[in-house]
Amino acid sequence: MAIKKGQFTIENLENVQINIGSVVSSGKAEEKEKAKGPTPAPDIHGLRDWDMRLLKRYEPVYSPICDMCCYCTYGKCDLTGNKEGACGINQEAHQAREAMLRTLTGASAHAGHGRHLLNHLIERFGADHPIDVGPTNIKAPVTQTVLGIKPETIGDFVPVLDYVEEQITQLLATTHIGQEGAAIDFESKALHAGMVDHVGMEVSDIIQISCFDMPKSQADAPLVDVGMGIIDSTKPVLLCIGHNVAAVTYIMDYMEEHDLFDKIELAAICCTAHDMTRVNPKAKVVGSLSKQLKYIRSGIPDLIIVDEQCIRADMMRETSKLHIPVIATNDKVMYGLPDRSKDDIDDIIRDLASGEQPGVLLFDYDKVGELAPKLVMKMAPIRKEIGITALPSDDEFRKLASSCTQCGACVIGCPQGLEIDKAMEAAVEGNLTLFEELHDKCIGCGRCDVECPKNIPVLDVIEKASQKVIREEKGKLRTGRGQVGDPEIREEGVNLVLGTTPGVVAIIGCPNYPDGSRDVYEIAEEMLQRSYIVVTSGCSAMDIGMFKDDEGKTLYERYGGGFRKGNLLNTGSCVSNAHITATTIKVAAIFAGRDITGNFEEIADYVMNRIGAVGLAWGGSTQKALSIGTGCNRLGIPVVLGPHGPKYRRAYPGKAYDKDKWNILDARDGSEHNVEPAPEHLLISAENKAELMPLLAKLCFRPGDNNLGRMIKLTHYIELSEKYLGVLPDDWHIYVRGEADLPLAKRGELLKILEEEHGWKIDWDKKKILEGPARKVDISFQPTNVPRLCKGASE
Amino acid sequence: MATIELDTTKNAVPFDKANIPGPKMAKPVQAEMAGKFISKAKRPLLIVGTAAGDEGVIEAVRSMAEKGIPVAATGSSLKRLKEEGIDATYVNLHALVSYLKDPDWKGFDGKGGYNTTIFLGHTYYYASQLMSTLKNFTKIKIISIDRHYHPNAQQSFGNLKPDDFLKALDIVVAQL
Ligand code: SF4
Ligand code: SF4
Ligand code: SF4
Numbered sequence: 001m002a003i004k005k006g007q008f009t010i011e012n013l014e015n016v017q018i019n020i021g022s023v024v025s026s027g028k029a030e031e032k033e034k035a036k037g038p039t040p041a042p043d044i045h046g047l048r049d050w051d052m053r054l055l056k057r058y059e060p061v062y063s064p065i066c067d068m069c070c071y072c073t074y075g076k077c078d079l080t081g082n083k084e085g086a087c088g089i090n091q092e093a094h095q096a097r098e099a100m101l102r103t104l105t106g107a108s109a110h111a112g113h114g115r116h117l118l119n120h121l122i123e124r125f126g127a128d129h130p131i132d133v134g135p136t137n138i139k140a141p142v143t144q145t146v147l148g149i150k151p152e153t154i155g156d157f158v159p160v161l162d163y164v165e166e167q168i169t170q171l172l173a174t175t176h177i178g179q180e181g182a183a184i185d186f187e188s189k190a191l192h193a194g195m196v197d198h199v200g201m202e203v204s205d206i207i208q209i210s211c212f213d214m215p216k217s218q219a220d221a222p223l224v225d226v227g228m229g230i231i232d233s234t235k236p237v238l239l240c241i242g243h244n245v246a247a248v249t250y251i252m253d254y255m256e257e258h259d260l261f262d263k264i265e266l267a268a269i270c271c272t273a274h275d276m277t278r279v280n281p282k283a284k285v286v287g288s289l290s291k292q293l294k295y296i297r298s299g300i301p302d303l304i305i306v307d308e309q310c311i312r313a314d315m316m317r318e319t320s321k322l323h324i325p326v327i328a329t330n331d332k333v334m335y336g337l338p339d340r341s342k343d344d345i346d347d348i349i350r351d352l353a354s355g356e357q358p359g360v361l362l363f364d365y366d367k368v369g370e371l372a373p374k375l376v377m378k379m380a381p382i383r384k385e386i387g388i389t390a391l392p393s394d395d396e397f398r399k400l401a402s403s404c405t406q407c408g409a410c411v412i413g414c415p416q417g418l419e420i421d422k423a424m425e426a427a428v429e430g431n432l433t434l435f436e437e438l439h440d441k442c443i444g445c446g447r448c449d450v451e452c453p454k455n456i457p458v459l460d461v462i463e464k465a466s467q468k469v470i471r472e473e474k475g476k477l478r479t480g481r482g483q484v485g486d487p488e489i490r491e492e493g494v495n496l497v498l499g500t501t502p503g504v505v506a507i508i509g510c511p512n513y514p515d516g517s518r519d520v521y522e523i524a525e526e527m528l529q530r531s532y533i534v535v536t537s538g539c540s541a542m543d544i545g546m547f548k549d550d551e552g553k554t555l556y557e558r559y560g561g562g563f564r565k566g567n568l569l570n571t572g573s574c575v576s577n578a579h580i581t582a583t584t585i586k587v588a589a590i591f592a593g594r595d596i597t598g599n600f601e602e603i604a605d606y607v608m609n610r611i612g613a614v615g616l617a618w619g620g621s622t623q624k625a626l627s628i629g630t631g632c633n634r635l636g637i638p639v640v641l642g643p644h645g646p647k648y649r650r651a652y653p654g655k656a657y658d659k660d661k662w663n664i665l666d667a668r669d670g671s672e673h674n675v676e677p678a679p680e681h682l683l684i685s686a687e688n689k690a691e692l693m694p695l696l697a698k699l700c701f702r703p704g705d706n707n708l709g710r711m712i713k714l715t716h717y718i719e720l721s722e723k724y725l726g727v728l729p730d731d732w733h734i735y736v737r738g739e740a741d742l743p744l745a746k747r748g749e750l751l752k753i754l755e756e757e758h759g760w761k762i763d764w765d766k767k768k769i770l771e772g773p774a775r776k777v778d779i780s781f782q783p784t785n786v787p788r789l790c791k792g793a794s795e
Numbered sequence: 796m797a798t799i800e801l802d803t804t805k806n807a808v809p810f811d812k813a814n815i816p817g818p819k820m821a822k823p824v825q826a827e828m829a830g831k832f833i834s835k836a837k838r839p840l841l842i843v844g845t846a847a848g849d850e851g852v853i854e855a856v857r858s859m860a861e862k863g864i865p866v867a868a869t870g871s872s873l874k875r876l877k878e879e880g881i882d883a884t885y886v887n888l889h890a891l892v893s894y895l896k897d898p899d900w901k902g903f904d905g906k907g908g909y910n911t912t913i914f915l916g917h918t919y920y921y922a923s924q925l926m927s928t929l930k931n932f933t934k935i936k937i938i939s940i941d942r943h944y945h946p947n948a949q950q951s952f953g954n955l956k957p958d959d960f961l962k963a964l965d966i967v968v969a970q971l
Contacts, residue, residue, distance in 0.1 A: 067817030
């Protein structure tokens with residue numbers, strides 16, 4: 001008999017009554033019993049040893065964005081110069097705490113998203129709904145590695161999210177005054193937060209893939225339109241913004257049932273756009289986060305549906321000016337709006353259409369599904385009739401540009417330091433090119449408007465001036481494919497581990513790029529041409545699809561979407577980033593035969609020493625981008641940030657010159673070996689694309705590379721350095737273990753340099769290196785940083 | 796001594812308006828004083844960013860390099876410096892501040908760390924953040940001779956017009 005919640009009396013025992021408050025179907029103890037592996041469901045300290053190994057090599061470096069602490073009423077405390085505050089915490093530990101807290105914020109955003117979706121999907125599809133992510137025996141690789149369990153149904157993820165939430169609570173508790181005091185332990189906690197973030201993301205994406213029948217490891221997932229120029233504004237335009245597709249699926253279902261897809265433009269911004277197109281490729285993608293305010297200001301949307309994450313806080317102020325009603329569907333974003341969930345649809349439509357209410361909360365998704373299409377069709381003619389004009393007319397534009405005094409207040413207020421004053425000046429002369437160039441670099445934040453003493457709506461001016469280029473903003477995006485399937489890993493794993501595929505470059509995160517979105521396209525293109533596997537997701541995945549070659553083709557049209565060298569894979573939305581870490585886990589499992597179950601440390605050790613994967617959050621701005629990156633770091637995957645990255649306050653650069661940091665063990669016998677610094681950094685930033693390119697190639701070196709692999713990786717490192725920095729990198733020789741590591745085309749030239757500049761001994765007849773390298777290549781070498789994994793270890 | 800009338804201490808407000816780190820912010824410095832300060836430094840390191848390749852700026856880099864100040868070429872500045880025949884070593888700025896923090900780092904020449912860093916030609920917000928590492932965790936002197944006011948330096952020019960910036964660099968160089 002299943003025990004239910006309630007009161008029970010036991011027959012014949014009249015005075016005994018049992019109260020059952022809640023029933024946990026699979027209790028924690030039971031879960032723990034099911035879990036397997038050396039470290040199933042680790043608590044905060046469970047993987048601390050591994051963290052300390054990482055942090056000893058990659059010592060954290062802090063770059064405070066504020067020198068003070070204002071956490072408690074003892075403060076503010078001035079911590080400048082690593083001073084201690086009134087509670088005893090010093091600057092270093094405080095900065096570590098700040099970075100950890102941001103990581104945790106990111107992790108909780110994904111986990112909160114996952115929990116909302118899981119509750120919703122269990123109610124809609126049942127807890128027994130099977131997980132189906134495509135051809136794989138490892139359905140939830142991150143979950144299996146961290147928790148030591150193998151979920152089969154979506155209900156199996158309930159205890160997984162319980163674990164994630166418990167860790168988040170415990171971690172958050174440590175930020176309270178009088179808890180953790182050591183920077184190094186805040187770092188270990190941040191790494192823990194990053195790891196649980198990947199679990200939370202994995203849950204979120206697997207359940208939606210399984211329930212909404214999104215592409216399942218599909219290399220040829222459909223291509224969809226992307227860009228501000230793709231929307232047919234003669235039709236009613238329904239714009240969705242956010243990350244949680246739950247409510248929007250009801251709109252799509254309703255539109256399908258009523259044949260409305262050719263009557264309404266259904267479009268979205270941010271990850272809801274990714275996930276909508278994964279559910280139904282008829283939906284359109286306007287673009288990334290930086291397009292949000294720009295697109296609202298265009299006045300084109302007739303109705304906006306918001307869910308959660310990365311939605312502008314000034315939404316209601318912006319939309320009400322333009323008579324665009326807003327429907328908020330998730331309790332994370334409610335804007336002070338009235339909850340109309342229980343009201344009649346026609347009444348809600350009436351109040352929104354009349355403008356009596358600028359927006360409503362609607363948590364009944366059946367109602368959202370029906371109301372949104374009806375309302376948008378009603379709004380479009382109403383808005384036309386009122387004559388909503390969003391951007392300035394030509395005349396107004398000239399007047400606004402002429403009223404600019406070139407005071408520069410907007411430039412100082414602009415996070416990108418864009419030279420708006422000069423563009424205004426040029427515009428007065430009739431030259432719009434400066435504005436057109438500025439438009440791509442502009443992140444659409446609206447700070448310039450706020451700062452202008454002349455009250456010029458600067459962003460509107462930028463957008464008006466750029467209408468010609470905006471109309472041309474039409475690209476293609478391959479919809480999110482989800483995980484990488486086992487057959488693909490089986491085929492490609494060997495190339496990746498041996499290095500004949502030079503590496504995986506994962507371009508992820510937000511659009512806070514230093515020099516416009518074209519960068520990510522160019523980075524992807526260069527690495528694809530060099531046969532790297534380029535994986536992408538989120539906003540970056542959209543921006544990569546925005547540019548075309550001479551034949552008018554985007555990268556998604558030019559390159560395949562499989563897990564193969566020279567392919568471009570879009571995994572999907574933010575939460576699909578878990579599939580990137582999952583892919584490296586799968587390589588360890590399938591190619592190397594490692595048991596991943598509850599075995600995080602061993603797998604991370606394998607990934608760090610064997611798999612040449614590097615993450616790039618070139619425009620990373622959100623806390624989520626930090627937690628995604630930090631999760632990659634704990635799994636041994638290095639990450640590069642753009643020049644805004646140091647604002648995250650902490651990085652993990654390596655010190656190549658400190659030889660002691662690069663000792664690793666050979667698992668065959670536990671012997672210690674001093675190796676080349678590979679990967680050199682765990683978390684680092686670069687100033688611009690030119691600096692970034694060789695760095696990406698360098699961070700794909702691994703101690704486990706064989707000769708052919710090292711030769712290929714070295715070739716790209718040298719070529720990219722010569723191309724972008726104009727020189728042979730000054731550290732190329734430390735990656736040479738023998739002549740077979742040298743790029744073929746340059747072998748003679750490089751041997752000469754080794755002899756003349758580095759004093760190596762060369763046998764010129766045989767073109768062999770006799771003396772010089774720090775170590776020789778040994779194909780059976782089994783690099784590890786974990787003593788217990790060595791043969792004969794007692795640990 | 797060059798006597799160009801130019802006040803480089805005006806307009807000493809962070810170029811990113813909200814970039815106010817705390818009670819300790821750079822002292823605005825006159826170009827002549829900056830030059831003198833640099834010329835007296837025992838172990839100076841000129842740290843240049845990509846904009847050091849700009850016309851007018853590269854000449855200042857050359858002059859300082861010729862006076863024997865070692866040049867750390869960060870970002871993608873090295874390409875232009877090499878084209879101009881200026882001796883410099885590429886280093887990632889984020890990595891460099893971590894090296895500078897390390898008392899055991901032997902510097903680019905193996906002779907030990909540096910006691911004065913001179914910043915020029917950087918992406919503003921990037922350099923500002925990484926100066927904050929040096930400011931908070933080292934005793935190294937930080938002087939910015941870049942175009943915009945850097946609160947995390949110890950001494951910095953105020954925000955300068957492009958022409959004034961180049962004049963200021965001339966004054967600095969004249970002191971060496
Ligand atoms: S938490 Fe500590 S350092 Fe921060 S304000 Fe309070 S006493 Fe000062
Ligand atoms: S909206 Fe664009 S131009 Fe204006 S401050 Fe933001 S990034 Fe700068
Ligand atoms: S703040 Fe306004 S007036 Fe001043 S430069 Fe910018 S747009 Fe012109």
